[in-house]
Amino acid sequence: MAYVTWLPSPPIHRYFGDHHSITPRHISYYESMPQTYSFDVTSTIDMPEVDNAVNQARKEIGQRFDFKGSIAAIDLDQKANTLTLTAEDNFKLESVWDVLQTRLIKRNVAVKNLKRGDIIPSAGSTVKQVITLQQGIPIEAAKDMVKHLKDLKKKVQAAIQGDQVRVSSASKDELQTAMQALRAKDFGVALQFGNYR
Numbered sequence: 383m384a385y386v387t388w389l390p391s392p393p394i395h396r397y398f399g400d401h402h403s404i405t406p407r408h409i410s411y412y413e414s415m416p417q418t419y420s421f422d423v424t425s426t427i428d429m430p431e432v433d434n435a436v437n438q439a440r441k442e443i444g445q446r447f448d449f450k451g452s453i454a455a456i457d458l459d460q461k462a463n464t465l466t467l468t469a470e471d472n473f474k475l476e477s478v479w480d481v482l483q484t485r486l487i488k489r490n491v492a493v494k495n496l497k498r499g500d501i502i503p504s505a506g507s508t509v510k511q512v513i514t515l516q517q518g519i520p521i522e523a524a525k526d527m528v529k530h531l532k533d534l535k536k537k538v539q540a541a542i543q544g545d546q547v548r549v550s551s552a553s554k555d556e557l558q559t560a561m562q563a564l565r566a567k568d569f570g571v572a573l574q575f576g577n578y579r
Contacts, residue, residue: 421549429515446481468510
């Protein structure tokens with residue numbers, strides 16, 4: 383049996399059981415408590431769509447005349463979240479990237495979350511480039527988001543939760559303002575907004 387002390391004066395005591403019910407006074411106390419609203423900011427890549435884009439890019443490269451006889455290749459490692467582009471020289475590798483990027487955009491993959499590494503020499507007089515697929519908001523970007531919202535001096539709170547950020551407020555209008563502010567600023571990754579409460 384749980385025992386609760388209510389703090390309107392004088393104190394009201396109540397037992398939770400079959401013979402007691404909440405009075406109107408208790409109900410108005412609950413209704414007076416402010417409600418908090420929130421949303422989560424995330425940054426994810428749809429890996430099945432990346433896979434589809436890679437397969438389409440490979441098919442296009444295999445059919446295009448300017449790639450005839452080329453060793454150009456695209457390898458996707460879903461466990462490591464990387465793409466590796468290979469070609470005979472820098473110019474051809476950039477052409478591979480253009481094909482892949484176009485296919486990714488058509489499948490609504492956030493290209494901003496693809497971080498291209500340096501083009502480096504590889505085996506057999508070829509070059510390659512490793513592209514990292516950024517899943518989740520990097521910690522530095524998350525800190526920048528929290529600071530940005532704080533600098534707005536709005537009645538919102540932002541908290542880093544793993545690789546996402548939760549924004550909360552007692553005002554839906556303040557939340558909308560915060561969302562617009564985040565959309566307007568470039569944090570280096572694509573942002574998605576969801577889990578509205």
